[in-house]
Amino acid sequence: MRSAWLAPLLLSLLLTAGGCVAGEEASNKPNFVLMMVDDLGIGDVGCYGNDTIRTPNIDRLASEGVKLTQHIAAAPLCTPSRSAFITGRYALRSGMGSTGRVQVVLFLAGSGGLPPSETTFAKRLQQQGYTTGLVGKWHLGVNCEYRGDHCHHPNQHGFSYFYGLPFTLFNDCVPGEGRDVLADLQETLEQLTMVLGVGLVTLVCVRLCGLFEVSLWLLVPLFFLCILATAVWYVPFILLPTWNCIIMRNQEVIEQPMTVETLPQRLLGEAQNFIKRNADHPFLLFFSLAHIHTPMFKTPAFAGKSRHGRYGDNLEEVDWIIGKITETVDSLGLASNTLMYFASDHGGHLEDSDLQTGQKGGWNGIYKGGKAMGGWEGGIRVPGIFRWPGRLAAGKVVDEPTSLMDLYPTLKYLAKDTQPDRQLDGYNLMPLLEGKAARSEHEFMFHYCGIYLNAVRWHPPGSKFTPVDTECIYFSIRQIYVTFLWYFPA
Numbered sequence: 001m002r003s004a005w006l007a008p009l010l011l012s013l014l015l016t017a018g019g020c021v022a023g024e025e026a027s028n029k030p031n032f033v034l035m036m037v038d039d040l041g042i043g044d045v046g047c048y049g050n051d052t053i054r055t056p057n058i059d060r061l062a063s064e065g066v067k068l069t070q071h072i073a074a075a076p077l078c079t080p081s082r083s084a085f086i087t088g089r090y091a092l093r094s095g096m097g098s099t100g101r102v103q104v105v106l107f108l109a110g111s112g113g114l115p116p117s118e119t120t121f122a123k124r125l126q127q128q129g130y131t132t133g134l135v136g137k138w139h140l141g142v143n144c145e146y147r148g149d150h151c152h153h154p155n156q157h158g159f160s161y162f163y164g165l166p167f168t169l170f171n172d173c174v175p176g177e178g179r180d181v182l183a184d185l186q187e188t189l190e191q192l193t194m195v196l197g198v199g200l201v202t203l204v205c206v207r208l209c210g211l212f213e214v215s216l217w218l219l220v221p222l223f224f225l226c227i228l229a230t231a232v233w234y235v236p237f238i239l240l241p242t243w244n245c246i247i248m249r250n251q252e253v254i255e256q257p258m259t260v261e262t263l264p265q266r267l268l269g270e271a272q273n274f275i276k277r278n279a280d281h282p283f284l285l286f287f288s289l290a291h292i293h294t295p296m297f298k299t300p301a302f303a304g305k306s307r308h309g310r311y312g313d314n315l316e317e318v319d320w321i322i323g324k325i326t327e328t329v330d331s332l333g334l335a336s337n338t339l340m341y342f343a344s345d346h347g348g349h350l351e352d353s354d355l356q357t358g359q360k361g362g363w364n365g366i367y368k369g370g371k372a373m374g375g376w377e378g379g380i381r382v383p384g385i386f387r388w389p390g391r392l393a394a395g396k397v398v399d400e401p402t403s404l405m406d407l408y409p410t411l412k413y414l415a416k417d418t419q420p421d422r423q424l425d426g427y428n429l430m431p432l433l434e435g436k437a438a439r440s441e442h443e444f445m446f447h448y449c450g451i452y453l454n455a456v457r458w459h460p461p462g463s464k465f466t467p468v469d470t471e472c473i474y475f476s477i478r479q480i481y482v483t484f485l486w487y488f489p490a
């Protein structure tokens with residue numbers, strides 16, 4: 001008699017207890033807010049030594065958290081650097097390192113992109129019960145075989161929510177801002193078409209006026225060649241904004257071409273809403289800003305306010321956006337359970353000058369080189385800041401070599417993901433960030449341009465560290481090759 005009611009009671013007690021444990025475990029998992037700026041140089045930021053640009057909100061993250069001074073991108077360009085970032089492995093391993101001159105996805109309609117077989121930190125966190133979102137730039141491909149298969153789409157790579165640019169922001173998106181995509185080819189094709197056209201018209205005139213006998217065997221093929229040249233030049237390049245500059249929400253195209261003027265506010269709003277929507281369970285937000293890639297935004301609130309022209313105005317807008325995100329996390333009471341991360345995908349773009357202000361694309365401080373230069377520090381050394389009040393000491397500075405690829409294992413560790421994984425190139429950063437380890441586990445870091453190794457950074461175990469960079473023996477492959485030839489002449 002007694003056991004008849006005892007059993008269900010015990011069972012329900014057990015279930016409640018079990019439920020509690022599961023609930024607590026879930027809430028123990030921290031949230032992640034990863035903020036990545038496009039093409040931002042390490043010298044563009046106040047807390048990295050810039051005294052004329054105002055970046056109080058980014059500086060605040062650093063003073064409340066940990067600042068990395070030797071934070072290294074795995075590649076000096078968007079597509080390979082971002083693939084390495086979200087997979088925790090060099091782009092070479094996932095086939096995202098290019099053998100050719102073009103090392104990024106250039107046409108959204110192309111079939112290239114992050115292979116569906118790759119694993120991203122978003123996918124891993126999803127398996128741990130996280131809600132995952134990407135707001136902003138993707139630039140890792142969309143389709144494989146046909147339009148709409150979306151095999152490379154963020155939704156297939158572990159982000160359950162996506163709002164933003166499947167491609168990137170670039171000059172061709174805004175009329176009058178110049179060209180980014182194969183500018184030299186565009187020009188050559190345009191000029192070729194023009195020459196052919198002028199030639200054709202002249203010959204037709206000559207024939208009509210009866211000056212010379214011009215054979216139709218010449219005119220007709222020339223006419224078709226003109227049409228062909230125009231088509232080749234016109235279709236892919238003039239339609240670039242329509243084909244490349246689009247905004248998607250999940251798998252749906254919602255703007256084509258996109259409205260660039262209001263993009264910053266919309267991306268910020270989407271990021272803030274994602275955080276608000278998911279405040280009560282573990283989430284990952286990868287907020288990948290469209291800034292500070294050219295073309296520059298002209299947001300009225302920031303235009304003309306900085307001391308560095310349009311580029312500076314855009315930098316200060318970036319800082320304001322970062323401040324708004326931090327405010328959102330703090331106002332929801334999530335700060336002590338949220339790891340915030342701020343970085344750039346690679347160094348500033350030195351050659352990218354703004355005609356109006358003369359200001360170059362970005363400033364890499366004391367480091368030589370910039371975007372697209374994998375063998376030089378300016379192309380790959382980026383700002384890296386972590387904030388997690390209560391868990392990470394405020395104002396700590398880490399001078400050890402760290403990589404953007406370290407995020408993958410760090411996130412996995414914090415989400416308590418112990419499942420087997422592929423060979424990774426990054427290391428869990430928590431021991432360094434928490435001050436439990438003094439040395440980075442990176443002994444070698446490889447600096448690629450495409451698939452070509454340009455340089456290697458060596459951080460010998462047991463070596464004495466001085467923060468001024470003398471420890472990392474940094475040599476270029478060409479130098480070794482030259483030395484080799486010198487010792488062993490052919």
Ligand SMILES: *[C@@H]1O[C@H](CO)[C@@H](O)[C@H](O)[C@H]1NC(C)=O
Pocket residue numbers: 043044045049050051052053308311312362363365
């Ligand atoms: C600060 O950043 C601006 C914008 O990139 C740059 O022009 C300037 O040289 C930087 N100043 C310092 C001291 O690094």
